[in-house]
Amino acid sequence: MLDTIQRRFSLLEPYITAYGPSDAVCRPAVLLFHACNGVRHHIHDYARQVAALGYRAYVIDSFLPRGWDHTAAMSLVCSGLALHGYERSGDVLAAIWGLAQRPEVDAGNLILAGWSHGGWSIMDLMTQKLTRPGEARLENGSPEPLKGVKGLFLVYPYINFPARSNTHGWEYRPKTQAVLARQDFLTAHSHADHIFTHLKSEGVPVERLDLEATHCFDEDSALHFGPLMAYDKASHKKTEMAFEAFILDVFKGA
Template sequence: MDTMAERWALLQKGVTVYGPEDDLPRPAVVLFHGCGGLRPHVHLYAQAAAKTGVRAYVIDSFAPRGWDRNFAVSLICTGVVLQGYERSGDVLAALWGLKQSGRVQMDRVMLAGFSHGGWSIMDLMTQRLTRPGEAKLADPDPSLLETLRALFLVYPYINFPARTNLRAWVHQPETFAVLAEKDHLTPFAHSQKIFKRLQAAGGNIRTLALPATHAFDEEDFKRGVMAYSPEAMQASINAMLTLIDSRLV
């Protein structure tokens, strides 16, 4: 089982950074891609975030492990390998690594997740992180989540076996979720139900419903159950920028 240092040493090989190139501590947005692997749209969100003056860190969970898109679609998107609970350790280790870098204001950090990335972030929120083995890490540290400013979730996967289906969030940073009304992986009504339950439990959560499908921001999907919508993508990016403006800058 990895320590946070070991996990970050692996992930560091697949990190892309946008924003100020100096070494001053800056607010940060940390982005986690979906089950199909790192796709161009995640970089577009990161570039938009960086224009506000924050640093944006795109974390590739798959390439450093030697996994290509065929592997991802066949085994990760089907839930055989690296479910959200297991990948939640990537999220925590990334926060650990950014803290060690000295280039991030750790009280001004936002996590952003797309589909499987959102699942991983949400699974992390359900864990106390007080014992070895949680988040599949030998030394999880809950203090890394205490100063999180916000979560930004885009069509997050919260169907079976996502932990948020049944578990409360131990950690409750301000959260904004972009939901797709035509989502075939997590039905829109189910997403609404889950987020309303989290709100009722005290969560500061807002949602934006868009008339779009899952993965509406991937240009490769032209039609069918997943279809690219530039209008929905722009609305989603605008929502992220508004959250950055209110929580980070």
């Protein structure tokens, strides 16, 4: 049975963490989507960075609403057994739709930010027309909520099989910043380079930040596996600076 966009947002809403000024002023917002290992502390740090600029930020947890803790996420999602990017793209669309209803959110000025699996989900959403039932695994998906999405910030996005950007063009073309790791073992840098170069040739306004780092370079955690996923302070700082510059550029004049 397919979810409606309303039912999917109702599932997610209790697990959305909000950051920003404690007022009712309508402000631009950034929606943050975590990697396959769930919401980690660095995602909240990025959200606080948005709030410090005077905007709103929302961290959307896709796993706790489904009853998955960190261990379940690692075994089910990181392994590819459950919740591919295409299915989770429904979470992205539902979160946009639901948060845009809030009077304190400027629905016409939104940025989607995704890390690894979160980037995959955002990118898969960009490939769908959303004009027929079943797309994004939703009964009543619509392109209407995406009209307010002005930017995408994608950090080491997963773009290997079965990510749709390998075989599908994008239906929407918001300003995009891709942060790519040259030692990424989940998506080879050469492949990510090919995908984003192709998207740019098709008219997607893509800018790149290529770093000498591994996958998950901005997560300072003991869960990393040696040289495959190592924290890199310098790359983390460069990403924070790029994130801030991107937000200020996209929301200028808002």
